[in-house]
Amino acid sequence: MLGRLEMTVDACIKAYRKVATQAFTPKFGRMFPASPRGAFSSKALESAMKQVIRENCVETKCREQRSQGVPTGQTCPHEEMAFYNDSSTKTVVVAITKENVNAPPTLLKSYDGSPNFRSCPIWQIARATSAATTFFKSIRIGRDEIEFIDAGFGYNNPCELIIGEAERLFPADRELKILSIGTGIGDVVAIKDKRLSILKALKKMATSSSKVEASLHDRYGDGGQYYRFVVSDGLGNVALSDWELASQISAHTHNYLRGQQKRIELYVKDSKTHPLFLALPESESEGKAIRETTRSIEPPDILRPAKLNQRGSVFHCIVSGQDIKQGNRLEITRPELLCDLVQEGSHFGGQVRVEQRLEQGNCISL
Numbered sequence: 140m141l142g143r144l145e146m147t148v149d150a151c152i153k154a155y156r157k158v159a160t161q162a163f164t165p166k167f168g169r170m171f172p173a174s175p176r177g178a179f180s181s182k183a184l185e186s187a188m189k190q191v192i193r194e195n196c197v198e199t200k201c202r203e204q205r206s207q208g209v210p211t212g213q214t215c216p217h218e219e220m221a222f223y224n225d226s227s228t229k230t231v232v233v234a235i236t237k238e239n240v241n242a243p244p245t246l247l248k249s250y251d252g253s254p255n256f257r258s259c260p261i262w263q264i265a266r267a268t269s270a271a272t273t274f275f276k277s278i279r280i281g282r283d284e285i286e287f288i289d290a291g292f293g294y295n296n297p298c299e300l301i302i303g304e305a306e307r308l309f310p311a312d313r314e315l316k317i318l319s320i321g322t323g324i325g326d327v328v329a330i331k332d333k334r335l336s337i338l339k340a341l342k343k344m345a346t347s348s349s350k351v352e353a354s355l356h357d358r359y360g361d362g363g364q365y366y367r368f369v370v371s372d373g374l375g376n377v378a379l380s381d382w383e384l385a386s387q388i389s390a391h392t393h394n395y396l397r398g399q400q401k402r403i404e405l406y407v408k409d410s411k412t413h414p415l416f417l418a419l420p421e422s423e424s425e426g427k428a429i430r431e432t433t434r435s436i437e438p439p440d441i442l443r444p445a446k447l448n449q450r451g452s453v454f455h456c457i458v459s460g461q462d463i464k465q466g467n468r469l470e471i472t473r474p475e476l477l478c479d480l481v482q483e484g485s486h487f488g489g490q491v492r493v494e495q496r497l498e499q500g501n502c503i504s505l
Contacts, residue, residue, distance in 0.1 A: 142230030143222060143249050143261055144195045154191045161187040162275075181266070181275045188262040189218040196220065197227075222264040223257045225250045231304060233297045234267040234287040237277045244297070245287070246304060255281045296321065296351040298367075314364065316410060319355075321369025323391070363409045366402065370395040 140151040162184035193215035196202070201211045222230075230249040236242060247256055247264050256264075263280045267287035277288045298319050305315055352367060359365035370391050396403065 140191065140195070142228045143197075143224065144192065145197055145228065146195050150195065154195070158184070158187040158191060179274055181278070184269065184275055185262055185266060188265050192218050192220060192261055218262065219260045221257070222247070222249055222259050222261045223252060229308070231301060232264060232268045233300060237286040237288050244300065245285075246300065251308075253281075255283055255285070258282070298355055299351055302355075317355075317359070317365045318406065319352075319365070319367040319369075321352075321367065323370030323388075323395075363405075366406045366409075368395075368399060368402070 140146045140154060141148070146154065163179055164183065190212060193201075194210065194212040196211055196215045196217045198215075198217050198220070201215050201217065204211050204214070227249055232247050233244045234247060235244045246252075247259075247267065259280050263278065266275075266278045267280055269275060277286050279286045296319070298317065302315065302317060309315075352369075355365055355367070372391065372395070
């Protein structure tokens with residue numbers, strides 16, 4: 140969602156909640172965690188993924204339609220859009236073959252990838268990385284129909300793999316800046332299954348993340364290249380399927396972030412001094428060549444009383460590009476009140492230069 144569909148973080152959170160609602164409904168009305176075919180419907184998950192693709196399609200016609208305030212969820216014909224697109228943000232996801240879970244994982248890329256997977260739709264790639272054992276069945280994808288499962292088996296923290304890929308892609312003299320965000324989930328899932336193979340695999344899944352963290356910390360130390368943020372308390376007993384605990388997860392995350400404020404500020408400061416940022420060209424003139432601006436608020440599908448305070452977004456730096464999407468953050472301030480939506484205007488504090496379209500939309504998510 141972040142890379143290939145170019146969605147904002149807020150839009151991703153909103154989409155994930157919708158996907159989770161559809162996908163994490165147990166088959167036959169009850170859960171059988173040890174089922175080799177998964178406790179949840181893979182078809183429901185695939186349907187939800189395709190819906191996200193249609194609603195956030197990056198094809199020009201669909202973007203133009205949404206810029207006019209018309210949703211594309213029911214009309215977009217591009218749900219089979221290929222994951223491979225060399226002109227999009229370089230995006231890598233990780234999966235492993237079911238035949239040999241001990242083999243090195245496969246990096247499924249939106250660029251420069253194996254011809255075997257170049258025609259795979261986005262939803263198939265997403266399914267390959269979400270085929271978590273005991274939750275969803277595995278999937279066969281690609282020209283050779285290779286069967287994949289989620290790379291949580293030993294690669295729940297894929298940072299070392301991604302760093303290796305970055306070192307392959309970029310010149311040796313370019314300093315890497317690594318931001319790792321953990322799930323905060325300790326044992327990942329609680330499975331009362333007696334089969335030794337599953338128990339060993341889940342144990343490996345639960346311990347691998349911390350081992351990778353220790354290895355990377357030894358490698359980079361506190362030199363400003365590697366930052367990892369992971370909620371350390373409160374989420375250890377939250378399972379992958381516990382999407383209903385979103386408010387609990389959010390509360391623990393906010394508490395953690397408050398305690399990490401100085402590290403966050405340090406990361407932002409280090410990022411701004413990175414050569415990649417220093418090399419950005421200055422804008423030629425302020426407010427030049429903005430051919431079209433759109434502003435819309437999605438209909439608030441509010442199912443509970445709330446006072447919603449929508450703050451205006453602010454761009455403090457120079458913004459330059461062909462297509463710019465901008466979304467705002469929503470805060471729920473007083474849930475005991477009836478619905479009252481307040482939308483403040485967006486402010487561009489820097490110079491904005493757009494060659495084609497500036498799309499400014501506001502996302503409302505509860």
